[in-house]
Amino acid sequence: MKIATFNINGVKARIETLCDWLDDSAPDVAILQEIKSVDDGFPRQLIEDRGYTLETHGQKGFNGVAILSKLPLEDVTRGLPGDDADEQARWIEATVVGDVAVRICGLYLPNGNPAPGPKFDYKLAWMERLLARATALLADEMPALMAGDYNIIPQGMDAARPQVWRDDALFRPESRAAYRRILNLGFTEAFRTLEPGAGHYSFWDYQAGAWEKNNGIRIDHFLLTPQCADLLAGAWIEKDLRARDKPSDHVPVWVELRP
């Protein structure tokens, strides 16, 4: 089973890119972020025509996450537990029922800039709630993964120019420590586990020729529970998509799970 996470930066602006990608790359499951659309505004028919079941958790204008699957989806939940007042659509869960059932959590972690400030506080508070959900997932002792745009540069090697990001919310010590606390519960970060080298990125800014200069960062990640890590057969970044017409500023990151 091949699973991809992809921050598409607006489903209405990216629908042609998204459909071409589904046709060409054929993920069994796609976890999308920044759909920037309410649920009713999602071009559902184009997705279903391609054989996908679609579950969305949208919001007007910003944020918004979705899960697409060629296999049945069960037990869908929306919203990260822990703060009923949080209205930002950044979390969706569903169980994919294939040869083995896998709990899929799709996330769009807050950016947090400028730091310090209220947006940075929201990021860290959100990560505390993520830690709690991650702890509960581990306690279930089932194959499960949390994937999406983490807005975290885990290490210096995950940025072309790490010194530029030193004070940024994506790289500040508090952000990376919060990310490590989750990892250290016992999760496996799929890509880094299989690819120890530097120079692999999942985002290049639209500005200042970042793509042409390969001035990227790696901020889209798959975190696997031990039972899911046992199934890990591959992990890669679909970098080529960034060079196409009307690209997102992110590219898809993949894992393959094999029972």
Next chain:
DNA sequence: ATGGCAGCTATGAGCTGA
């Protein structure tokens, strides 16, 4: 990453993103 780009919005100049 510095403004420069891109997408969104009670259509418009302002917000958000990373």
